[in-house]
Amino acid sequence: MPGVEGFMYPNEIELQWSVLIVLYPFLTGLVAGAFILASLERVFRVQAVKPTYRLALLTALAFLLVAPLPLQLHLGHPERSYEMYLTPHKTSAMAMFGFVYLWYLMAVLVLEIWLDYRRDIVVLSQSTTGWKRWIYKVMTLGSSNISEHALEIDDRVGWLVTLIGIPSAFLLHGYVGFIFGSVKANPWWSSPLMPVVFIFSAMVSGIAAVMLLYMLMRWSRGETIDMRCVDTVASYLFYIFIIDFSLEMLDLIHRIYESDESFRSLDFMVHTKLYVSHIVVQILLGTVVPIALLGLTQVLRLGEIARKRIYALAGCLTLVGIFAMRWNVVIGGQLFSKSFLGYTTYKMGLVTREGLLMAIVLTVLPLVILWVLVKLLPPWPEKNSGSLPDAAPAN
Amino acid sequence: MSITRRHMLLLLPAAAVAWKHVLAGSPEASPNYKISEHWWSMLIDLTKCIGCGNCVRACQTENEVPDGYFRTWVERYHVTDYDIENPHVDSPDGGKKGFPPTKEEGGKNFFVPKLCNHCADSPCTQVCPVGATFISPDGVVLVDKKYCLGCRYCVQACPYGCRFINPGTMTAEKCTLCYHRITKGLTTACCEACPTGARQLADLKNPNDPIHEFLKTHSVQVLKPYMATHAKVFYNGLDGSVR
Numbered sequence: 001m002p003g004v005e006g007f008m009y010p011n012e013i014e015l016q017w018s019v020l021i022v023l024y025p026f027l028t029g030l031v032a033g034a035f036i037l038a039s040l041e042r043v044f045r046v047q048a049v050k051p052t053y054r055l056a057l058l059t060a061l062a063f064l065l066v067a068p069l070p071l072q073l074h075l076g077h078p079e080r081s082y083e084m085y086l087t088p089h090k091t092s093a094m095a096m097f098g099f100v101y102l103w104y105l106m107a108v109l110v111l112e113i114w115l116d117y118r119r120d121i122v123v124l125s126q127s128t129t130g131w132k133r134w135i136y137k138v139m140t141l142g143s144s145n146i147s148e149h150a151l152e153i154d155d156r157v158g159w160l161v162t163l164i165g166i167p168s169a170f171l172l173h174g175y176v177g178f179i180f181g182s183v184k185a186n187p188w189w190s191s192p193l194m195p196v197v198f199i200f201s202a203m204v205s206g207i208a209a210v211m212l213l214y215m216l217m218r219w220s221r222g223e224t225i226d227m228r229c230v231d232t233v234a235s236y237l238f239y240i241f242i243i244d245f246s247l248e249m250l251d252l253i254h255r256i257y258e259s260d261e262s263f264r265s266l267d268f269m270v271h272t273k274l275y276v277s278h279i280v281v282q283i284l285l286g287t288v289v290p291i292a293l294l295g296l297t298q299v300l301r302l303g304e305i306a307r308k309r310i311y312a313l314a315g316c317l318t319l320v321g322i323f324a325m326r327w328n329v330v331i332g333g334q335l336f337s338k339s340f341l342g343y344t345t346y347k348m349g350l351v352t353r354e355g356l357l358m359a360i361v362l363t364v365l366p367l368v369i370l371w372v373l374v375k376l377l378p379p380w381p382e383k384n385s386g387s388l389p390d391a392a393p394a395n
Numbered sequence: 396m397s398i399t400r401r402h403m404l405l406l407l408p409a410a411a412v413a414w415k416h417v418l419a420g421s422p423e424a425s426p427n428y429k430i431s432e433h434w435w436s437m438l439i440d441l442t443k444c445i446g447c448g449n450c451v452r453a454c455q456t457e458n459e460v461p462d463g464y465f466r467t468w469v470e471r472y473h474v475t476d477y478d479i480e481n482p483h484v485d486s487p488d489g490g491k492k493g494f495p496p497t498k499e500e501g502g503k504n505f506f507v508p509k510l511c512n513h514c515a516d517s518p519c520t521q522v523c524p525v526g527a528t529f530i531s532p533d534g535v536v537l538v539d540k541k542y543c544l545g546c547r548y549c550v551q552a553c554p555y556g557c558r559f560i561n562p563g564t565m566t567a568e569k570c571t572l573c574y575h576r577i578t579k580g581l582t583t584a585c586c587e588a589c590p591t592g593a594r595q596l597a598d599l600k601n602p603n604d605p606i607h608e609f610l611k612t613h614s615v616q617v618l619k620p621y622m623a624t625h626a627k628v629f630y631n632g633l634d635g636s637v638r
Contacts (some may be wrong), residue, residue, distance in 0.1 A: 009556025076545015077566030185554035339638035
């Protein structure tokens with residue numbers, strides 16, 4: 001049979017989870033990582049990263065809004081997906097998706113963004129005209145009180161929401177890791193380390209994405225990049241990346257040393273079908289090189305331009321590497337037979353429901369949403385107006 | 396306590412959800428069949444299997460299994476004396492048309508029919524997000540086609556490769572032990588078509604079922620016992636090289 005080497009159980013030849021399921025943990029990882037970066041400023045009072053705070057929240061929201069789409073498109077019966085809310089199966093990890101997602105979206109992210117932007121929204125609802133005014137009016141949710149006392153309460157509640165948000169972000173992505181890590185039938189996935197690796201890789205990708213977006217946006221708006229902020233973000237990226245890489249290597253060394261019955265099959269797969277995506281792209285280009293580049297900025301005194309270029313390159317490579325990691329987990333876990341006697345091939349469609357084009361659209365869509373969000377809720381004071389106009393305090 | 400309109404508004408969605416729970420996952424009803432009196436399993440005597448593929452063809456006809464997918468299939472193993480951990484296995488078209496003559500020399504050859512193991516602790520039912528796949532009270536793992544989302548998590552969770560997504564219904568599908576037949580007192584299509592009696596439907600709750608005598612007097616094994624799924628398809632003469 002074309003694309004099959006050795007023996008596969010006959011129902012295994014076709015892959016069940018496509019590139020869209022690769023995108024799902026990639027997108028939720030960016031959400032969790034971006035939120036954790038935001039929480040550094042809010043909860044841990046790391047003032048240096050403050051310029052990225054609002055951008056990180058908006059990035060998390062933009063990606064979170066798109067995260068369920070690849071899942072919906074992948075389902076055989078998307079019209080039945082609401083059943084997960086009505087009759088969730090208590091023993092299923094996947095059944096919790098809807099609840100974890102809604103909790104994170106509504107109870108954490110939207111609430112925190114609204115509380116943080118409330119003053120701005122109220123001011124904009126008074127200073128803008130036309131349809132924008134109406135949008136802001138709706139976004140105030142009828143609350144126009146921006147007295148000092150009210151804003152202080154917003155701040156306290158926002159802090160509490162962020163505090164709840166940190167374990168929620170861990171839950172959101174650790175849970176995605178658990179979906180894979182708890183499949184005992186699949187030795188490539190089945191590992192208690194999987195949720196932990198997913199959380200750390202999520203932080204790495206989210207921080208890299210916000211760092212890149214911050215630099216890109218400031219540059220495109222002709223504004224100066226706050227190097228103290230970017231240096232701090234990059235140093236966090238570096239340290240978390242080292243933890244992430246150590247965990248992944250621990251998993252690898254453990255597998256090699258134990259060499260259980262699946263090892264020969266998995267080892268062969270890594271050296272053949274997954275060689276480029278796993279060894280070259282994920283480990284070398286996507287992990288070792290960015291860690292080395294970020295390490296250089298920690299030990300050498302480099303100029304501002306050199307640091308910017310290194311951060312941009314390391315950030316891009318990091319995102320490619322984390323995407324490759326998701327690819328290798330999801331696709332790699334389906335290329336070998338559970339008989340450990342053969343291998344199949346993933347044939348990605350181009351213009352199909354689960355094809356390459358759809359994957360590209362779903363990757364670009366969060367960036368379009370982010371663009372709209374940034375226009376609607378500017379993360380920094382607008383250049384032309386200098387700052388938001390003052391509003392008349394509410395009675 | 397009088398029930399107000401507000402109470403009704405609160406109660407109705409809860410009742411709807413509860414009713415959905417009741418409706419979800421009830422097996423096909425059959426008159427005169429007492430579900431609690433059975434615990435179905437299957438016995439496969441590998442020493443009798445000749446690899447004719449009758450069982451695969453019977454299953455595909457009986458259950459309208461689409462081409463290229465299998466509720467049951469037959470594997471042919473070739474195991475050499477010096478490398479029993481690395482058998483050579485083939486199953487052309489699931490063994491539906493039998494097997495071409497083997498080119499392998501030396502060692503031993505044998506056939507292994509496979510089907511859903513109807514595990515008592517089945518990983519597939521554990522992971523289903525909506526409970527569309529379930530273990531019926533008589534021990535058969537079934538899928539409710541009208542309820543399945545087609546998320547494919549159960550296909551990933553089955554250690555034996557017994558599930559697939561039916562391209563017509565876009566829902567999970569697998570061996571039902573011919574539930575529509577066994578609840579009417581018939582045996583499964585594969586057992587009926589087997590010319591050597593290698594496959595035997597067995598009811599572990601029936602004290603007169605010959606399986607009890609067979610299990611007492613033979614060394615039987617299940618596939619992948621280390622998966623702890625409590626598989627209920629028992630194999631007589633199962634070689635250690637079988638995966």
